[in-house]
Amino acid sequence: MTFIDSLRNYLSPQILVILCLGFISGVPYGVLMDPLNYWLSEEGIEKSTIGLLSLVFLIYSLKVFWAPLVDRLKIPGLYSFGQRKSWLFLSQFITGLIILSISFVEPKESLNIFVYLILAIGFFSATQDICADALRIELVEKRELGEASAVFVIGWRIGAILLSGVATFYLAELYGWSFAYQMIGITVIFLSFIFLIIIREPTREIRPSKDFFREPLAWFEDSFLAPLKDLYLRYKNHLLLLLLLIFTYRLSDMFLGPMAMPFYRETGFTKIEVAEITNFYGLIMTILGGLFAGASVYRYGLSKNLVAGAILTPLTNLPFIYLNMIGHDVNFLIVTITLDNFTQGFVNVMGVTILGTIVSKSFTATQFAFLVAMVSVPPRVVSGGSGIIVDSIGFHEFFIICALLGIPAIIFSIMAHKRRKELGFE
Secondary structure (H helix, E strand, C coil), rough: HHHHHHHHHHHHHHHHHHHHHHHHHHHHHHHCCHHHHHHHHHHCHHHHHHHHHHHHHHHHHHHHHHHHHHHHHCCHHHHHHHHHHHHHHHHHHHHHHHHHCCCCCCCCCCCHHHHHHHHHHHHHHHHHHHHHHHHHHHHCCCHHHHHHHHHHHHHHHHHHHHHHHHHHHHHHHHHHHHHHHHHHHHHHHHHHCCCCCCCCCCCCCCCCCCCCCCCHHHHHHHHHHHHHHHHHHHHHHHHHHHHHHHCCCCCHHHHHHHHHHHHHHHHCCCCCHHHHHHHHHHHHHHHHHHHHHHHHCCCCCCCCHHHHHHHHHCCCHHHHHHHHCCCCHHHHHHHHHHHHHHHHHHHHHHHHHHHHHHHHCCHHHHHHHHHHHHHHHHHHHHHHHHHHHHHHCCCHHHCCCCCCHCHHHHHHHHHCCCCCHHHHHH
């Protein structure tokens, strides 16, 4: 099969459905990213506080603790739509309501309430992600995981960056932040009904479930320990390498993330420049990187592309150092975003494909949530202090640290490439 032939796989109906799933996941996550950081920075909230608020993303990492409930608990009145779809609808609908609510709060005057609402958005959108991640894996064959991961990431970027990013920045510039968040909240509520209709419930293996009230210990073992035991039995001696790989693979990128918007604002870039270059143009580059990654995995296998992504990530952090030196320069910002976002798209697909390859369809939601926790909890904890580091040493040294954090991923991806047969990464 040629590289062009592998690109045609993106047109299959199942892959297009997964594009929609990525979009669903991206919208609420994007609400908590660049627009929120820029809004808080504009309101005069300290960078150290903004950095600490990025810890809200830990909720997405900790979803492993309630993923078994999403896997097994039936929602009265909604279960007729299917286990995955009912949870997807409920979590997305509530997320939209909370985004709508946050538009009526002034962050400077009511920071505590603002933070509580941010945490609530994180919890319910993380619950939504449990369903979306499981559906993405259950709707395709294993050989299609590369393309499925690519379009999921593309859909996620469209939702997080084009709708929650570009559209929010434009609306905020014209009508203010409150109006912008109101429109996003209403859109999420509307989409919850649309996707309830267009997404089908997959056929999957449903294991018999213990009754929580009658056999709580057996239920705990069946829901939490059995998925982890399955993971251990399948990988045994290679499990430590897998965990180290997924833990470090996006460490560099995640550490830099919370400080990007404060950096752009302090460098003098306007909201429109941020929306057009870092979000809209950046989205295009991310999509191209994701498409290239999915087709490349299908054509050349996973392990070689893992190594390439690990090397590219720290290299594309380096242009931020030069941009910090020259200041407000739109042309070099475009160069920086071209390199960084293309690599982000590529690396995101690699990361999602790793997880999709590892999990068993008997424990999809729980195992995926556990692995996501391993990927993101430590980096999120570390990135929570990124604002404190910038306040202490400045952006120049901060960007150097970000690049150096990419070295462990290079080492572990090379080790995984050497054991690709045992890991199923061929």
